Amino acid sequence: MAALTLTVNGVSHTLEIPANRFLAEVLRYDLGLTGTKLGCNEAECGACTVIVNGRSIDSCIFPALKAQGADVLTIEGVAQQWVQEHPAAGTNGDELAHLHPLQQAFVCHGATQCGYCTPGFIMQSKTLLDRTLEPTDDEIKHCLKDTYCRCTGYTAIVSSVKAAAEKMRTGVLPLPDLPDAIAPLEQIGQALPRPDAVDKVTGHARYADDYLFQDMLHGATLRSAHPHARILKIDASAALALPGVHAVLTYADVPGELRHGLVEYDWPAFAGGAYPARYVGDPIALVVADTPEQAHDALAHIQVAYEVLPAVTDPVAARSPEAPVLHPDRPTGNLLKHIKVRHGDIDKGFADADVIIERTYRTPRTEHAFLEPECSVAVPAGWDDPQYGQHDKLTIYVGSQIPYADRHQVARCLGLPEDAVRIKGTVMGGGFGGKEDIAGQVHAALAATVTGRPVKILYDRAESLRFHPKRHATLIRIKTGAKRDGRLTAVQAELYGDSGAYASLGEKVMTRATTHATGPYVMDSAQIDCYAMYTNNAPLRRVSRFWRHAVGVCR
């Protein structure tokens, strides 16, 4: 342990910290200043940007002891500092006037959507406006080069920075340039700030990892070392004996149904017992410990005996009769679904064509790359927290796109009636279709029930990438017949969608792909066959638009 003295937002603190702590951890977890966000933990995304002695830094990799004696400014202190330096601010009755001009502009220009990137953007932009009040577009882009936003597309952010500069020069905040509405109503046709915008620009919006319960434990997940393997034995005794470790949970600890899912119940909460691990993201055990470090360190002490099975990682190969079968209890083998479109007489269509073009296309798997990695915090029924109050039910705080489906699946796995489970949908740092499946919700709920204490499960970026479903990789063979005048006579297509190890929303997505394979065109005939296949890859699902990208490319 080492002593650290620093000033944060004008307040001096002295703390005892482990020498390897990073500044972001001190701010977030020791001082409770959770406005500083963690997106990548490797100096790439800028979500963790704070200002130390006047310079912006990525606090995720900044050893906290580097801030010894330093003056640190975080998103929570920006408004207050502005008002102190500009006593006239806030006196004109404007309801945003107590905020820094950058914060005002981000609210009014719609530069904060999910908001997870916003604190980093405001801190980083502030360093530019501290230097110049007439920033050019190029200077703004240069300044924000390594600060990432996955929602806004940056246009509103750049215009906000310019607007804030103008406000600081002239005292007037220019409003965004929007096309006039034909007949504006009270709400429709108006540039309304989002209701949570002020919370998001001040760092007060609470994302799941920002909930810090008293006596909270932390979970870490052991995932399969193989894409396809039977779990013969799990020996957690060495991990359990480690200081700080409260429990190691496996499939045998799940009181209700082991399997969950959105369309099909095919996804075990833990691999083991009847269910093999079917991709490298499958969880095998959850360690629950006093600190995240203890939980993660304990993973190496769990012994798992695997029987490695042959893996199939290609959707075409998965259809062969020789392919290893992932879900032996399914009557259709590795075929998740065969989706068909039949229209007109395809033979006649090609016979009528002047030109026939036949091509094969491949589209890659696509990652959602939401800026906030998944986090679930479960609080046991009956827990009374000094900050968050009484919890009458088992409650899970999670940034989820479909909280009701979470409730159903958690209740199912825990063997509880649905009304015994409450999902608190927190503010979510981007989802884009990637936060619909179960991530840590079931594990956290189970761990909280077993230990009787709040339990947080936070994934880092690497773990998030490894386990969570992505957009399908596809193989598309498409044959199109056309007349010389441009009319289409026939489209024949065969699509293979790699749906990965579990159904998730795979078949829904591939159904869209199939029905959109002809594009927006009228034609005499069509014959489309889509095979959504199980493979030993990460499960696949939608990214933002229910697919269509891939077939769009082929048109």
Added chain:
Amino acid sequence: MPLWKEYFTPTTVAEALAIRSRYGHDALFVAGGTDLVLDMQHGNHAPVMALVDVTTIGALHQIVEAEDHVVIGAAVTHAEIESNPLVREHGTALTESCGVVGGPQVRNVGTIGGNVAHALPAADGTIGLLALNAEVQVSTFDGNLVNAVWQPLLSIFAGPGKNNLGDNQMVTAFRFHTRHLGQASAFDRIMRPQGVALPILGAAANLTLGDGGLRVAAATLAIGPAGPIPFRATAAEQILQDAVALDDALIERAVLAAQEQAELRTSKHRASKEYRHEMVAVLLQRVLSRSIERARRDF
């Protein structure tokens, strides 16, 4: 397992080297940490007992002109170099190379000493310094005293990611000669837009023109990655210096010689060998013509 257990913040070179020598292999210097912390987190570097922060040593933060040289302390950040007028005047290639490292947040903490000591053949700051024919000051602790010696920059590289500093040594400064009449330098690189810290290829040129700007009196060219350690295109330098007149044909010959001499490789995340081969030509043409244009302003 904690990546380190103790964190030292020495204020003198002697103190830093004393701690580092005492711990031997079990301690590492850290400057900005932008290479080191990620290497440790990704398991490319084993955890150690102690980190010794060099940025708390006041003497390593200066940029001064002394005895016909610009001297830059090892703990000077890329951002400080980028905005320094002395460096811009005498070592434009370094201004330009440090100016493209990472983003502003990384440049605010990443140091020139860390960039060089990390010993990657493509490190941008290193390529800029190499073209300026810079020397590195290595300080050695013998148990009582610190002995600081200037040596050629290339002498401290042992291989990709490896320098040949001992447990009792550290980098304390760099220096390069102030500009002569008719001398100028330039740096450029080709980069993937996102996701990898190092360029596909970087190149820097430093030319001194004679005869009123019509011939090359002296040339140093640096390219990276073009071998296991940062690369000087000596064959091309020779061709430029030997020629009686500076024209397009000469540049063409120099470029061919550099392509010939460079040891290019295919790297999975950055580019193929063939692409790099083409880019050696593109980048050298660019940095040479920029250097010539700048140098001719003196005539």
